[in-house]
Amino acid sequence: MRADPPDPGKLLPIAVPPSRRVSLVWSATGLSAIATAMNDRLTLRRPDDWHLHLRDGAMLAGVLPETARHFARAIIMPNLVPPVVTAADAEAYRDRIVAALPAGARFEPLMTLYLTETTDPADVRRAAANAIVRAVKLYPAGATTNSASGVRDLTRVLPVLETMAEIGLPLCVHGEVTDSEVDIFDREAVFLDRVLAPLRDSLPDLRVVMEHVTTGEGIAYVRGEPAATMGATITAHHLIIDRNHILVGGIKPHYYCLPVAKRAIHRAALIDAATSGDPRFFLGTDSAPHTDALKEAACGCAGCFTATNALSCLAEVFDRAGSLDRLEGFASLHGPAFYRLPANEETVTLVRGAPVAYPPKIDTGDGPVTLFDPGFPLHWHVEESTSR
Numbered sequence: 001m002r003a004d005p006p007d008p009g010k011l012l013p014i015a016v017p018p019s020r021r022v023s024l025v026w027s028a029t030g031l032s033a034i035a036t037a038m039n040d041r042l043t044l045r046r047p048d049d050w051h052l053h054l055r056d057g058a059m060l061a062g063v064l065p066e067t068a069r070h071f072a073r074a075i076i077m078p079n080l081v082p083p084v085v086t087a088a089d090a091e092a093y094r095d096r097i098v099a100a101l102p103a104g105a106r107f108e109p110l111m112t113l114y115l116t117e118t119t120d121p122a123d124v125r126r127a128a129a130n131a132i133v134r135a136v137k138l139y140p141a142g143a144t145t146n147s148a149s150g151v152r153d154l155t156r157v158l159p160v161l162e163t164m165a166e167i168g169l170p171l172c173v174h175g176e177v178t179d180s181e182v183d184i185f186d187r188e189a190v191f192l193d194r195v196l197a198p199l200r201d202s203l204p205d206l207r208v209v210m211e212h213v214t215t216g217e218g219i220a221y222v223r224g225e226p227a228a229t230m231g232a233t234i235t236a237h238h239l240i241i242d243r244n245h246i247l248v249g250g251i252k253p254h255y256y257c258l259p260v261a262k263r264a265i266h267r268a269a270l271i272d273a274a275t276s277g278d279p280r281f282f283l284g285t286d287s288a289p290h291t292d293a294l295k296e297a298a299c300g301c302a303g304c305f306t307a308t309n310a311l312s313c314l315a316e317v318f319d320r321a322g323s324l325d326r327l328e329g330f331a332s333l334h335g336p337a338f339y340r341l342p343a344n345e346e347t348v349t350l351v352r353g354a355p356v357a358y359p360p361k362i363d364t365g366d367g368p369v370t371l372f373d374p375g376f377p378l379h380w381h382v383e384e385s386t387s388r
């Protein structure tokens with residue numbers, strides 16, 4: 001049976017990515033497409049970054065403005081040398097970050113403690129009660145940059161974890177085993193079985209964030225857990241690169257980070273999770289600056305620097321997935337909900353237009369830091385920040 005043509009002038013939305021969405025108008029001459037300018041603008045509550053490395057000193061001063069320009073808050077990783085271990089360390093580091101902010105910037109650092117086998121549960125309890133820290137970070141010893149002071153034996157930190165479960169303070173985990181016999185591409189999946197699942201069985205009330213999840217196995221695990229106690233951050237760069245980007249045609253040190261990017265099939269699982277609207281998944285850029293001298297070396301440091309273009313990268317990924325309507329959830333709503341904080345009242349507006357020209361590097365007092373290159377043009381740029 002043939003459907004009657006709709007009333008003249010009636011708008012028929014069609015299922016295409018919102019930025020390219022057109023409205024079809026039935027007129028005397030048939031269907032015609034009218035592009036709606038609104039679809040090239042996207043206003044979101046101001047995003048937060050739930051996993052960020054800011055470093056210290058000259059590097060901090062160089063990279064902080066890049067994050068503060070677009071993000072309202074960030075969970076600040078504690079892997080300095082020496083690490084941020086006590087509440088007093090976190091307070092002092094927070095003060096250094098605030099002092100390094102550009103004049104007029106409104107940015108709130110949310111501090112974390114680096115869990116060690118000598119961390120004092122009473123210190124953690126006090127720091128959480130005073131809102132000095134918002135999470136504790138578990139680095140398996142040796143897993144990544146500056147993780148030598150990390151945990152070797154989880155039973156030794158059980159009193160701290162029990163305290164955190166009691167007070168609702170999230171544990172952010174770097175989810176990779178470090179055993180030398182485990183292939184680097186399998187270290188996340190093995191961590192789920194050997195460490196995360198047993199930990200959650202023994203402390204089901206502990207609120208855990210699987211940081212920078214990179215595998216389909218990680219996504220499936222998180223999806224199977226309650227949203228009240230299990231979340232995961234996803235970086236912008238893991239939505240864009242797979243391991244071919246690092247290795248094919250010559251080694252690309254600026255794509256090397258930890259956990260290392262996996263096969264394309266895993267990247268597809270990450271995109272699916274990020275764009276699904278599932279509140280367990282939220283943005284943590286893991287923007288991790290290292291100078292070019294340290295990246296472009298015989299033994300190059302792990303970390304991608306994305307603070308400057310993370311939002312443009314994300315908008316492009318969500319646009320291509322036809323899910324721009326879910327970007328606000330991922331970048332601005334799910335993270336605060338997990339951390340039991342209000343969403344930001346301010347907004348940012350992304351505008352689609354000619355490709356944005358980001359500088360290939362930023363200068364810091366420590367030396368140049370190369371910005372993540374997504375390998376495709378970025379059409380969405382961040383226009384403005386306004387009150388809502």
Ligand code: NCD
Pocket residue numbers: 053079144145174256257258259286288289302303304
């Ligand atoms: C981070 C860094 O450089 O501090 N590097 C990285 O590759 N992501 C550490 C980390 O988060 O693993």
Ligand code: ZN
Pocket residue numbers: 051053077286288
């Ligand atoms: Zn990190």
